[in-house]
Amino acid sequence: MASSTSSADAFHDALHWGFTGDHVLFSSIHVDSLGGFLLGALLTSLVCALERLLTFASEHHWSPGWVARSRGANALWRSGMYSVVVSLRLAYMLIAMSMHAGLLLVLVATLGICQFFIELRTPHRRDLHNYTSIPEPDCEDVHATFQRPRSRSKPEIFIHxxxxxxxxxxxxxxxxxxxxxxxxxxxxxxxxxxxxxxxxxxxxxxxxxxxxxxxxxxxxxxxxxxxxxxxxxxxx
Structure with a gap:
């Protein structure tokens, strides 16, 4: 009864800042002190940074040379990388479920900083949907356009x-x-x-x-x- 009561007291369904003993993925890491919080923040930053890095590598088709020579090996490599990326995303989602405000701030800040560096490395692509408005011609210009001959005037050639x-x-x-x-x-x-x-x-x-x-x-x-x-x- 005492253990179940302590476990219920350790779980919080709202944002909090205190060291209430929340676990961070592993049972050995729990936020019950400043040291435990720093260790949990370091683990959170590592998970988020690794997820952003592997996502960037997967989008740009990074792979070893021996993998690129075989179609089957390339497909297996990309499938494994995708599985690792999904696992890392689930990991920082579980960290966010601890409802600790400090860990949530570390998570968001790490993802934002990594995305900033990814945008710096990604070449800027022009948006094909952007367009500029073309000014409508005046009435005089339209009249001059209709009066313009269809064929170009031929140069005058003098024949003796x-x-x-x-x-x-x-x-x-x-x-x-x-x-x-x-x-x-x-x-x-x-x-x-x-x-x-x-x-x-x-x-x-x-x-x-x-x-x-x-x-x-x-x-x-x-x-x-x-x-x-x-x-x-x-x-x-």
């Missing part, structure tokens, strides 16, 4: 008249007497005499008269050299 196919066709037609001068080949013969078409044999005087304005145009009959002398001789 003598290099143009149309100019060459017009020059050929003019030489053959099929068309008049056009704006592309107007004066081509005077500006570029070295590229003019050659005269036909026997049409030199007629072409010369047409250029000087004395003649009415080139005759279609060929000019025979020495024809007048023969005719004069015959008449004589």
């Amino acid at each position: 008249p003598m290099q143009s196919n149309l100019a060459r066709a017009d020059a050929a037609a003019l030489t053959m007497g099929l068309a008049n001068d056009t704006e592309r080949v107007d004066g081509v013969g005077t500006r570029y005499p070295h590229e003019a078409a050659a005269w036909e044999a026997g049409t030199g005087p007629d072409v010369a008269r047409s250029l000087l304005g004395n003649g009415k145009g080139p005759r279609r009959t060929p000019f025979q050299i020495g024809g007048d002398e023969d005719s004069d001789g015959d008449s004589v």
Whole structure:
């Protein structure tokens, strides 16, 4: 009866600060003095720090080299590490069930400090869900957007008249007497005499008269050299 009464008195269902003999995981560690409290606080800090360290290692897939070479060994290693992490979490939950305010403060402080160092080691990842608002364009900008041509303007390319196919066709037609001068080949013969078409044999005087304005145009009959002398001789 006395032992059961003392055990009931040792259990508290509310937060307390006194040294009431609460056990900390093991029967040999109980908070009945300042030394017992410090020993319990040290055990609590060790359990919390080890749990945070193994959790960090498990999340970053830390494993020995010989484990990484085998898929089965890697799975066994990670399963064992997970079991140890869960056991450590249950351990500091049991410590928290002692309802001792001092041990609870040590537990929370140790977890917070370890998490702080874990965050320092973890590289910062950009949040993909963050977005920045895009300002809406003004009415003038929208109007200018609709007025913008769909295709880009092509650069202006200068083509020499003598290099143009149309100019060459017009020059050929003019030489053959099929068309008049056009704006592309107007004066081509005077500006570029070295590229003019050659005269036909026997049409030199007629072409010369047409250029000087004395003649009415080139005759279609060929000019025979020495024809007048023969005719004069015959008449004589």
